[in-house]
Amino acid sequence: MTIAADPALAADARSERRFFLALSLPALFIVGLAAILPILWIIRQSFLTTGGQYTVGNYEKVLSSGLTWSALVTTVELSFGTLAFCILLGTPLALALASARPRVANLLMAFVMLPLWTSILVRTYGWLVLLRRDGLINAALTGSGLTTEPLPLVYNFTGTLIGMVHYMLPLFLLPVYAAMRDIDANLVRASASMGATLGQTIRTVILPLSAGGIFSGSIIVFIYTIGFFITPAVLGGGKVNPLSIRIERTLSTFQDWGSASVLGILLLILMALIGVMFLAARRLMARNNVGTVHA
């Protein structure tokens, strides 16, 4: 007998659903108030002149400016650059953590998490101390004779990327590590016992099974980096100007809330586009994986 066939049970299920819905109302209310209303306000603001009349002038001004497009390119470069380094550095690290004994793994994990508990400002200024012209790294490089001149490590794109990768790496690592730890060890053993090399095992067993974690990590990296402000502002030396800096500039130097709102909407659209791209890629990959397993 199914639930639907018994009216009493069906009524129970309905009231349960209503109850759960009621439980989620406070959260929905807060999300509506704290996320959706401000976005609606920004959209409205983007169509207003400084005097409060409706206009599309803000869009014309922002979209026709070369500064907007170069900021957009910088934003995407920074986000993809950070993601690339997170995948290159974070995936092997997660693999090492997942295959370590639990006690060692916990200890290593604590080291990974430690920077997360430090304020981003402190960490960013910490990099300034390390990377600047007479900083620790350049002192070591010139002192050991590896380079004759100090390298330009900060106040440019390189320094900004270093700071951002450092900030994002633990956040990328967490979901990847979780996914890798959940892989059944018997699968790895089976793969090895059937003659696969370590490289083959990683490529055909571990990476496909942890793809979900890598995707989640990548999305987190994007959501954070696309609006990053402090790191480019401190480590970019005025030469790395993503959209977030352009927004601040438009607000504080021009007091142009309309144009700043347009830039904010642009950022939102960029985020949505990348989100859709990720979901599509994930679905495609999942389908391919299923295909190979069944074949």
Added chain:
Amino acid sequence: MSRLLRISLAAIAVSVALPVYAQTVTITTAGGDYGNAIKEAMWAPAAKELGYDVREETQSDGLAALKMQVTSGAVSTDIIHLGSPEGAQAAAQSLLEPLDYKIIDPKSVPAGAKSDYCYPFDSYGTVMSWNTKTYGENPPKTWAEFWDVAKFPGRRALRANAQDLIEIALLSDGVAPADVYSVLSTPEGLARAIKRLEAIKPNVSVWWTSGAQSAQLLKDGEADLVVTWNGRAQTVKADGGTVDYTFKGSVIGTDCLAVPKGAPNKEAAMKLIAAMTQPARVAKLTDFIAYGPVNPAGYEGGLIPQDRLKTLATAPENAGTSVFSNADWWLKNGEAAQRAFDEMTNR
């Protein structure tokens, strides 16, 4: 027992009633060392004299905060501290109450600096500073030499803002201080300044965004030549940094005090502005920070020690080669200048 009760009731009544009689005024400054200096030298003694209860708020971006308060109709501050160009911008956007020159002495401001909306009280110079380890006894002496990268190799740090740099670029190109704004007001004037900045761009290692950052760059030797505010350069020098600076060719700016439109205690605010900018108080400010009075009376009667005069942008002996930043020009052309500047740095 009942007597004790009566006394304590009376005490409670008095303590409740007192704040009602004390006039409350809220002042918003930039905070930090500067905000503290303004408090110690200026508004704290003035508040004591007037019997006001003054509350302080700090905002690093005064104009943005002002606009937020006035446009949202929730004005909480009675006096706001702004740079004079921001003051002119705020006045043009009707964010300020006109100053009451019946309460504030109109003769305390030199004619060139006078404003109907934002009362200028102190001044600073945007100056050339350098690392004495790099240049020893022979630093660049003029802006033309600052631009001469062959004769004075080294890393430059400039502010990521067109303000003052546009004027400095023209000075480096041989324009006389008195002619800077007439050249800038010609169609090709701005382009000439931007072109000049673009020429030095390959030697600019940092475009700095905060005064504190410029001081750090100077102190750490990250840059050899830094365009910064004299107060910042002086602080690094006084802290034992291998740093010196010159007022030659400096661009002088002023900071001012204004009353936001719809401020809750308008009249008290005007009175506090008048009291906190008395000559002795703006002279006292230089005990804390090297920002000289705008009111010429601040320099009279030995209010400021002789040896400190050379550290102040508006001191009589420093002012000869300087340009007074023109708030009106910036009000009309600021956005175009800043946009051209940003496009130059992004090229």
